[in-house]
Amino acid sequence: MAGRIARWGAVLGLGALWWWAVARLVLAPGAGVLEGTVAAGGWGLSLLPVHCVPEARAEGTLGAGRWRRAWRVWLRG
Template structure:
């Protein structure tokens, strides 16, 4: 019970701090670097993705060892090389 209260309290406090900085930048002629840093930092945090899931649970996620296996050559292509124009006809 204490964790959600602390979390909501921290979010509310940081939100009030951000709004104070934004309003002070907009309305006070003597607003300075501190208010600008708080406002820019809060805005930057809002750009972070909030709908993230661990890679293992993400839809369409690739396996952890995919690149290692590719570099080791575990899956070699079976495509045939392109023929040159003077190579003659292909197999019939």
């Protein structure tokens, strides 16, 4: 339970920090490198593939060695 609370606290705190940086970049004429770095870093984290599964468990993946076998068949013609 404590881990879940700490995780949500970190998520909400970092989310608030990101929104503060974006708001300062848009609204404050004196916003600088710190705000830009925080905003760009948060946006970059959103590009991480957090919904990935291991290749062995993913649907539609090819088994180990399948490409090698297909290449050999193609080379034999």
